[in-house]
Amino acid sequence: MQNEVDEYRKEISHIDIQIIRLLARRMALAPLIGECKAANGLKPEQPEREKKILTDYRQLAEDYNLSQDLVENIFRLIIDEMKAIQKAKANNKDLL
Numbered sequence: 001m002q003n004e005v006d007e008y009r010k011e012i013s014h015i016d017i018q019i020i021r022l023l024a025r026r027m028a029l030a031p032l033i034g035e036c037k038a039a040n041g042l043k044p045e046q047p048e049r050e051k052k053i054l055t056d057y058r059q060l061a062e063d064y065n066l067s068q069d070l071v072e073n074i075f076r077l078i079i080d081e082m083k084a085i086q087k088a089k090a091n092n093k094d095l096l
Contacts, residue, residue, distance in 0.1 A: 023078070026078070026082075027081065027082070027085065030081075030082045030085035030086055030089070031085055031086070031089045033082070033086055034085060034086030034087070034088075034089030034090055035089055037086060037090070038089065038090040044083045044086035044087045044090065045083060050079055053075065053079070054072050054075060054076070057071050057072065057075050058071060058072055
């Protein structure tokens with residue numbers, strides 16, 4: 001029993017590491033997007049795009065039998081952090 005639990009925990013740890021690596025890759029793009037937006041006079045906030053992303057991801061969560069609220073909450077946090085990084089970049093500050 002304990003071996004089985006340990007194996008599941010090990011697999012979960014590997015998945016968590018992959019999530020963190022992917023999140024780091026995603027966050028590395030934020031300053032680049034911020035630069036592009038600033039250069040083109042766009043604001044970091046894009047409410048219509050955010051709404052579409054969250055709607056699409058809620059549907060994807062449902063497709064994978066996940067809590068839609070959980071997925072939306074996670075991506076709201078990610079989007080908020082991306083916007084903070086983009087705003088800092090637009091103001092010539094460095095958060096990363």
